Structures are given as C-alpha cells and as structure tokens.
Amino acid sequence: MPRIEVDVNRCKACYLCVNACPKKCLGKSTVISKKGYFPAEMQRPQDCIGCKMCYMMCPDVAITVIKE
Amino acid sequence: MTILAKKPQSLTDVPMHYCPGCGHGIVHRLMAESFDELQIADRVIGVAPVGCGVFADDYFACDMVQGAHGRGPAIATGIKRSKPKAIVFSYQGDGDLASIGMAEIVHAAVRSENITVIFINNAIYGMTGGQMAPTTLVGQVATTAPKGRDPKLQGWPINMCEMLSQITGAKYLERVAVDTPQHVMAAKKAIKKAFENQVKGVGFSMVEVLSQCPTNWHASVDQALEFVRTQMMPQYPLGVFKDEEAR
Amino acid sequence: MTEKTLRKGNEALAEGAIRAGARFFAGYPITPQNEVPEYMSAYMADAGGAFVQAESEVAAINMVYGAAATGTRSMTSSSSPGISLKQEGITYLASADLPCLIVNVMRGGPGLGSINGAQGDYFQATRGGGNGDYRVIVLAPNSVEELGNFPKLGFELAEKYRMPCMILADGILGQMMESMSFNFDPIDPNTLGKLDWAVDIEKNGRPKRKVFSYKGDSLIADVLERAKRYGLMEKTEARWEERNTEDCDVLLVAYGLSSRACLEAVNKAKEEGLKVGLFRPITLWPFPSKRLNELAQKTKAVLTVEQSLGQLVQDVKLAVDGAAPVYLNAYPAGGQPDGNSILTAVKSCLNGGKEGLFDLQEHAGDFAYSCERDASLGMQGDCKGGK
Known part of the structure; x- marks a missing residue:
C-alpha cells in the first residue's frame, strides 16, 4: 500500500501537492511547523494510489512516496 | 518497502529559500533527477545566476560557481573549455538571460558551446521585488510598469526560444512549463534531453521553463498557475523550437 | 632559459604566458594589444589550451572567471577602455578569491581617448575600478624582457594569494621590438599540483566545492580575512x-x-x-x-x-x-x-x-569658465519626455 511522507521542515505550505492529488488525499495540517507554516499532510491514506503527482509538483522536494 | 519517489541525490539537504509555490524548486529537482539518472553527477559543474537562483549553489550537490548577472553562459564557456569532460550548466532567470545577459546567451549559442542552459521565465524580476522584465507581458503590472507594460513605452515581450532558433549554433531549444504534473513530466523529459545532448556533444541546448511567481505577481498559488496557463502560454507557446542531433 | 631573440612586446607577453602554463585565454580586439589574442589564437591550441574570441570584454573576463574557477591558469588582455569594461569581472574574481592574469596595454584616455601608449590607468589598476574593498596585484614591466617573464611571476603570485594579477603595460612597450630572453623553462601545467578549492570533475566523494561571490552575512569576515593577505603582501611582496x-x-x-x-x-x-x-x-x-x-x-x-x-x-x-x-x-x-x-x-x-x-x-591659474544655457539661442521647447 502506497503512502507519502511530508518533510515538515521543508514544506512551505503552497499546497501545490494538495491540488495535484487526483484522489484528493492531501490536506492542510492544523499543526504549525517550525518554519511557521501549516504543512501539507496525508488525510485520506486509504485512497493514495502512489501516483507521485504530489511529489512531482512539490517545489520544496518535501515529499517522499513509499510503497509498503 | 520501496521508495517510489524521493529527493534526488544530486540535491543537498539545504532547504530552499524560494517563496511558497515558486517553480524554481521543481526545476532544481528535475535537473538533479536528470544528473542521477544519466549518472553524470560526478562530472556536473553548475553556474548559479544573480537573481532568485543566486543560492542555487547551495542546493545542488555538484560543484558550483556563482558569478555576475547575465554572465552565466560566458562563465560556463570558461569552465567547459577548460574542462571539456565536465557537464556544465548555466541556470538563469529572464532578467539575467534575456536582458543584461543577452549578448552572452546569444554568443554562447553562436559558438554552439556544448553546455546546457536552463532558463526560468516568470515574466518578472523576482529577487529585486517585481520590476518589469524583458519577458513581462503586455499589460502586466510591475513595480517599474505601474500601469502595466505599455508597448508604446516599453516594447513587447521577447521570446527567447524563437529568437535563438534563428542561430545555427543553437541545437536544442524547447519551452516547457511546471504548472501541472503533466507539464512537469514533459519538462523533465526536455531537461534530461538537454543534458543528454551535452554528454553526446550535440552543442548548445536550452530549455525555457515557464514558471510561476506568486509573490511578485501578487497572486495566490492557484491564481499564479492560472496566469501561466491563460496569460503566459499564449505569448510563450510550449513546444520544441529546435532539435538537431550531433552537428 | 632561452637565447636572446628579437620579439615584439605583445608577442613576448603572449609567448611568456603560454610558457608560464596559461591554458585559457579569452579576449576581444582592441588596439594596441591585438597581437596578444592573435598570438593566442595561433598557438594556444597547440599548447593544449583554449582560445575564445569573446563577444565583449565583459564576456571575456567572465569566461576567465569560469576557467579560473577550475584551477586552470587563465588570462585575458585588453587596453584601457576594454579594461574599464572588465571591472565587473575583476571585482567578482577578487571576491571569489580566483587567481588569473589580466593584461592592460594602456592607451590614452579617458573614454575612447587615443591609441597612443599612456599610463592613465594607474588609479584604475591600483585602487580597483570595480566595487568594494579589494586589491589586485599590479606588475609594471618596463621592457620586452619583463613583458615576457612577468606572466609566470603573475600567475605564481595570483595563485599564492588567490587573487587576480594585472600586468600594467602600455602601447609603446606592447608595440616595440627588443632583444629578450625567457628566464624560465616552459611549464607544463599538467605537472602542477591541483588546487584544493577548484571546481572539478573527479570528485571521488570529497565535499562539494563552491566558487561564489555573494557572501551575505559572512561578508565582513570574508573581507577582513582577505585584508590579512593584503597586509602580508605589502610586507613581503613589494618589488622595485x-x-x-x-x-x-x-x-x-x-x-x-x-x-x-x-x-x-x-x-x-x-x-x-x-x-x-x-x-x-x-x-x-x-x-x-x-x-x-x-x-x-x-x-x-x-x-x-x-x-x-x-x-x-x-x-x-x-x-x-x-x-x-x-x-x-x-x-x-x-x-x-x-x-x-x-x-x-x-x-x-x-x-x-x-x-x-x-x-x-x-x-x-586664474582660468575663468562658464557653460550656461543661453536663452538667446532659443528655448529647449521639445523637452516633454515620453515617446
């Protein structure tokens, strides 16, 4: 089952990944990061298909896509 | 556990300073992926520009040289001619490449220097705070064009790929964008090809990337992507403007 | 050491530079130094180096910046107005601690001036024509013999202290012919040791190297460190x-x-x-x-x-x-x-x-001078701006 990890120290909350996700799995975290952003986070892991679109759009290379 | 996608090895761990939503980071990643995939990382020497990309020398894991505004193609020429086995790139923005560095880019193409140029076109001066660029669209507001670019006063935007395509020494010219995953994939293909060309000795290769600048366009990220699609692409059509194999 | 031969100043300099291990030259035509790039275009490739006729003086000095960053003995030559154009590159070279050789075969100035030999660029050379606190080593030959032998000294000083070196000659020295000999055997730069700061292609797992000019918060420390080298040079490297x-x-x-x-x-x-x-x-x-x-x-x-x-x-x-x-x-x-x-x-x-x-x-003296607008000539009238 695919999943993603968001490096909250790199994420700047542009949410390009949120928009790019074809399954609308990603959303905005409610926890503020050290950088002062509400980073992107996986909210519906069960729907993730590992398509890497989020990784593709992330300008901060904050996303790792993993297949268990 | 399999890693399907992660930060390429040719990027350092230094977090990038670019504004949220900016296209620079995407392009950096595509370049770094190309170095990894082409197995040229050890041979790459990059030239960072003046402008938003000035700190690019921190982000790429390869040896980097950062020089004066617009002079990237000249610096890259000096590196390449001294170290012909190096894979040399010049990373430049639109003010850097299409304004102050116009002579350098044109003549690097004329000499068909076997280098790779990555040209970020976001139609604005970013680092200095949103002044009019040579690529600023007609009507687009900039801090030095407060009423919008007026062709009568400031002329028209310049299309670099089209212009350089007239030069015999320019061997590969393609314009791409990074506004959608599909366009990012196409951009990756183009960037990788531009480096592959250098490995093969094809000659001067340049990829122009239409990139979003939410900060200086005073737009949300969504609005910025919309601007790339609806405003920039009509002026700067995507596509291959030149693709010649080995000279 | 060589037998004495009759050589033109500019050609002695060019030959001396190749003998000293210069393997990159970029330049742009300007009188009275044209023999230097001409000589380089003929002989540099044979020596295993690269000659580029640049699109401008600005491009030429920036090509030198790139080549010098690789540790290659790199140089450019020009004459006064061209050296003015190179000032951007020179201050960047100084800030990036890059050694290189810049030759100024001086002519009359200011501006386009004349093509006669002159010494009007003393301030520009010694005070730094570019921005910021920096110095450039300046060697002043007074014979064709010295023109031929100073490139080696220049490269050695430039590399020792990691800064640009300028040979400040003039149009007459460059154009005159004299008997001269080289006081050193040709240097094969491949037999010189590598530099531990130069960008390179054989990285073998070493940390990445950066040659850069933007120092940001570390600028003050950077300038003061360089000033120590300058102070040391004033003590030990003055020649007369x-x-x-x-x-x-x-x-x-x-x-x-x-x-x-x-x-x-x-x-x-x-x-x-x-x-x-x-x-x-x-x-x-x-x-x-x-x-x-x-x-x-x-x-x-x-x-x-x-x-x-x-x-x-x-x-x-x-x-x-x-x-x-x-x-x-x-x-x-x-x-x-x-x-x-x-x-x-x-x-x-x-x-x-x-x-x-x-x-x-x-x-x-009691020279009196005025240059004022004269209404009797009519009014400026069309000075409305716009387009």
Whole structure:
C-alpha cells in the first residue's frame, strides 16, 4: 500500500501537492511547523494510489512516496 | 518497502529559500533527477545566476560557481573549455538571460558551446521585488510598469526560444512549463534531453521553463498557475523550437 | 632559459604566458594589444589550451572567471577602455578569491581617448575600478624582457594569494621590438599540483566545492580575512628597482615606459654633475612604500615622472610621508617623456623653479569658465519626455 511522507521542515505550505492529488488525499495540517507554516499532510491514506503527482509538483522536494 | 519517489541525490539537504509555490524548486529537482539518472553527477559543474537562483549553489550537490548577472553562459564557456569532460550548466532567470545577459546567451549559442542552459521565465524580476522584465507581458503590472507594460513605452515581450532558433549554433531549444504534473513530466523529459545532448556533444541546448511567481505577481498559488496557463502560454507557446542531433 | 631573440612586446607577453602554463585565454580586439589574442589564437591550441574570441570584454573576463574557477591558469588582455569594461569581472574574481592574469596595454584616455601608449590607468589598476574593498596585484614591466617573464611571476603570485594579477603595460612597450630572453623553462601545467578549492570533475566523494561571490552575512569576515593577505603582501611582496639611489639629490620615481626616459635623464644629469637617482616600483600594488620612504630621507627632493595627470604621485606622497618635497613631472593622455624634459624638471626641483613641474592649481591659474544655457539661442521647447 502506497503512502507519502511530508518533510515538515521543508514544506512551505503552497499546497501545490494538495491540488495535484487526483484522489484528493492531501490536506492542510492544523499543526504549525517550525518554519511557521501549516504543512501539507496525508488525510485520506486509504485512497493514495502512489501516483507521485504530489511529489512531482512539490517545489520544496518535501515529499517522499513509499510503497509498503 | 520501496521508495517510489524521493529527493534526488544530486540535491543537498539545504532547504530552499524560494517563496511558497515558486517553480524554481521543481526545476532544481528535475535537473538533479536528470544528473542521477544519466549518472553524470560526478562530472556536473553548475553556474548559479544573480537573481532568485543566486543560492542555487547551495542546493545542488555538484560543484558550483556563482558569478555576475547575465554572465552565466560566458562563465560556463570558461569552465567547459577548460574542462571539456565536465557537464556544465548555466541556470538563469529572464532578467539575467534575456536582458543584461543577452549578448552572452546569444554568443554562447553562436559558438554552439556544448553546455546546457536552463532558463526560468516568470515574466518578472523576482529577487529585486517585481520590476518589469524583458519577458513581462503586455499589460502586466510591475513595480517599474505601474500601469502595466505599455508597448508604446516599453516594447513587447521577447521570446527567447524563437529568437535563438534563428542561430545555427543553437541545437536544442524547447519551452516547457511546471504548472501541472503533466507539464512537469514533459519538462523533465526536455531537461534530461538537454543534458543528454551535452554528454553526446550535440552543442548548445536550452530549455525555457515557464514558471510561476506568486509573490511578485501578487497572486495566490492557484491564481499564479492560472496566469501561466491563460496569460503566459499564449505569448510563450510550449513546444520544441529546435532539435538537431550531433552537428 | 632561452637565447636572446628579437620579439615584439605583445608577442613576448603572449609567448611568456603560454610558457608560464596559461591554458585559457579569452579576449576581444582592441588596439594596441591585438597581437596578444592573435598570438593566442595561433598557438594556444597547440599548447593544449583554449582560445575564445569573446563577444565583449565583459564576456571575456567572465569566461576567465569560469576557467579560473577550475584551477586552470587563465588570462585575458585588453587596453584601457576594454579594461574599464572588465571591472565587473575583476571585482567578482577578487571576491571569489580566483587567481588569473589580466593584461592592460594602456592607451590614452579617458573614454575612447587615443591609441597612443599612456599610463592613465594607474588609479584604475591600483585602487580597483570595480566595487568594494579589494586589491589586485599590479606588475609594471618596463621592457620586452619583463613583458615576457612577468606572466609566470603573475600567475605564481595570483595563485599564492588567490587573487587576480594585472600586468600594467602600455602601447609603446606592447608595440616595440627588443632583444629578450625567457628566464624560465616552459611549464607544463599538467605537472602542477591541483588546487584544493577548484571546481572539478573527479570528485571521488570529497565535499562539494563552491566558487561564489555573494557572501551575505559572512561578508565582513570574508573581507577582513582577505585584508590579512593584503597586509602580508605589502610586507613581503613589494618589488622595485633602484639606480644611483644611494647618493642622490633628486630621486626620480617612475614605472614602466616612463622609467626608461628617467634613466636617460639620470645619465644626462651625471654628465652635468647633478646627482639624480631612479626608484622604479615594479609592483604598483603592493607599492614599495617602505623602501621609498627610506630613500626619501636621504634626498633633497622626490620627482615623480608619470604619463598621467597626478596618479602615481599620490602613492609617492603617501610613501614619502613628508620626508622630502614631492614634485610631479606629468605627460598625460599619450604624451611621452624624454631625458631632456625630465632633466628640466629635475633642475626646477633643485633651484625652486617651476618649469617642468605640474601643479593642478597653478595649471588652472586664474582660468575663468562658464557653460550656461543661453536663452538667446532659443528655448529647449521639445523637452516633454515620453515617446
């Protein structure tokens, strides 16, 4: 089952990944990061298909896509 | 556990300073992926520009040289001619490449220097705070064009790929964008090809990337992507403007 | 070492640079230094190096920036207006701690000036024509022999201290032919050790290297570190030549071509029973101030002879520091000194005369000047701006 990890120290909350996700799995975290952003986070892991679109759009290379 | 996608090895761990939503980071990643995939990382020497990309020398894991505004193609020429086995790139923005560095880019193409140029076109001066660029669209507001670019006063935007395509020494010219995953994939293909060309000795290769600048366009990220699609692409059509194999 | 041969100054310099291991040259045509790029275009490739005719002086110096970053012995040459254009690259080279060789075969200025040999670029060379606090090593040859041999010295100093080195010659030295020999065997740069800061392709797991000019928050520390090197160089690397300096009433100070005319004046003075010596700075930066001050203590007057309008004399005054009166015998904008006119100035120094001595205030005298708008010529009228 695919999943993603968001490096909250790199994420700047542009949410390009949120928009790019074809399954609308990603959303905005409610926890503020050290950088002062509400980073992107996986909210519906069960729907993730590992398509890497989020990784593709992330300008901060904050996303790792993993297949268990 | 399999890693399907992660930060390429040719990027350092230094977090990038670019504004949220900016296209620079995407392009950096595509370049770094190309170095990894082409197995040229050890041979790459990059030239960072003046402008938003000035700190690019921190982000790429390869040896980097950062020089004066617009002079990237000249610096890259000096590196390449001294170290012909190096894979040399010049990373430049639109003010850097299409304004102050116009002579350098044109003549690097004329000499068909076997280098790779990555040209970020976001139609604005970013680092200095949103002044009019040579690529600023007609009507687009900039801090030095407060009423919008007026062709009568400031002329028209310049299309670099089209212009350089007239030069015999320019061997590969393609314009791409990074506004959608599909366009990012196409951009990756183009960037990788531009480096592959250098490995093969094809000659001067340049990829122009239409990139979003939410900060200086005073737009949300969504609005910025919309601007790339609806405003920039009509002026700067995507596509291959030149693709010649080995000279 | 080589046999003596007859060579043109610019060609001796170009050959000397290749022998010294220069393997990258970028330049742009400008009189009176064209023999340098021409020679390079003919011989650099044979030596295994690269010659690029750049699209501009600006591009040429930036090509040198790139080549120097790889540790290659790199150089460019030009003449005065072209050197003005190179200032951007020179300040970047200085800030990135890159060694390279820049040759200025000076011509008359300001502006396009003339193509006659001149020395008007002393300030530009020694004070730095670019922005920021930096210095450039400046070597001033006065013969074709030195033109041929200074590139090696220049590269060695530049690499030792990691900074650009300029050879400051002039159009007459560059164009004249003289018997000369090289005092060193050709250097194969492949036999020189690698530099631990240069960007390279064989990385073998070492940390990445950066050659960069933007220092941001570390700028102050960076400039102060470099200043230590500058201080050390002032102590250890000043070079000069002395003639008849131990017992002289008037000490001439001149560099490059004008020092040759001074030698003629020294000899003529001797015939007339006058005791005149010559102090010739070879490094204009670092300036040999300490030795000049010592000599000034023992002389009645110091006379600066320069083909410019009071540039070298400023360093001379700083060095002499009041130990003796300092006078100026000036031949600006392509004027050429000769023994007799220098001797006239020497005599003025001794007898309180004014002939041959240049003083800006006396030169202006009671000169009156005005340049004002003249309504009787009509009005500017069309000055509305816009397009």
